[in-house]
Amino acid sequence: MTIEDLPLWLDLLLSALVIIGAFFALVGSWGLAKLSDFLKRLHGPTKASTLGVGCVLIASSIWFSIGLRTFSVHEFLITLFLFLTAPVSAHLLVKSAMHLDSSIRPPPPGATKDAKGNASPSSSSTE
Amino acid sequence: MIITQVLPLALGAFALALLLAAWRLLIGPGMPDRILALDTLYINSLALLVLAGLQYGTTLYFEVALVISMLGFVGTVVLSKFLSHGDIAE
Numbered sequence: 001m002t003i004e005d006l007p008l009w010l011d012l013l014l015s016a017l018v019i020i021g022a023f024f025a026l027v028g029s030w031g032l033a034k035l036s037d038f039l040k041r042l043h044g045p046t047k048a049s050t051l052g053v054g055c056v057l058i059a060s061s062i063w064f065s066i067g068l069r070t071f072s073v074h075e076f077l078i079t080l081f082l083f084l085t086a087p088v089s090a091h092l093l094v095k096s097a098m099h100l101d102s103s104i105r106p107p108p109p110g111a112t113k114d115a116k117g118n119a120s121p122s123s124s125s126t127e
Numbered sequence: 128m129i130i131t132q133v134l135p136l137a138l139g140a141f142a143l144a145l146l147l148a149a150w151r152l153l154i155g156p157g158m159p160d161r162i163l164a165l166d167t168l169y170i171n172s173l174a175l176l177v178l179a180g181l182q183y184g185t186t187l188y189f190e191v192a193l194v195i196s197m198l199g200f201v202g203t204v205v206l207s208k209f210l211s212h213g214d215i216a217e
Contacts, residue, residue, distance in 0.1 A: 006128065015133040018178070022140035025171055029144035032167055033151050038159055045167040048144070053174045060177045064186060074189035075177070078196055082170070085200040089166060092207035097159035099211040
């Protein structure tokens with residue numbers, strides 16, 4: 001079985017997964033290029049790395065499992081590794097960004113900003 | 128077949144995503160932005176490799192994608208550690 005003679009349901013499923021993956025990767029990179037703030041920019045590529053790459057890897061796994069008639073688990077290895085490492089790298093990136101510029105830290109809930117822009121707890125929340 | 132028309136489209140979308148991340152890598156005002164752009168670049172290139180494997184019907188690219196995912200993660204961690212500690216291993 002080659003990629004030209006798939007049954008219709010498999011064709012539709014693979015096409016949908018590939019389209020969804022490509023859409024999320026494009027949206028993630030678009031957000032990375034367009035958003036205004038580092039913490040906002042960090043938000044975009046995480047969607048791309050989980051949903052986008054995840055959908056593409058699932059599509060590849062289904063196609064090679066059915067097309068080659070061998071159970072293909074390489075993709076799940078990559079997916080598992082990406083899902084494990086994406087939060088760690090995002091956490092380390094935010095830590096280094098806050099170390100370089102501590103003014104990007106958002107104020108805690110219920111706090112008011114003073115004139116210098118530093119967050120200070122309001123009087124009502126300290127009671 | 129729909130998938131034969133969808134695959135070049137998806138490859139184009141991933142190439143565009145790579146270009147956007149490369150643009151952020153060039154302009155990106157701070158060092159964390161550049162590291163984030165490199166992170167996005169390796170993840171998107173990994174997905175591009177898997178899609179190319181679908182297109183050409185070969186399983187050869189999986190090992191490449193796996194190695195890229197591991198080395199890319201190590202690179203991101205090391206660069207972030209270097210930014211926040213000034214040293215890679217303490």
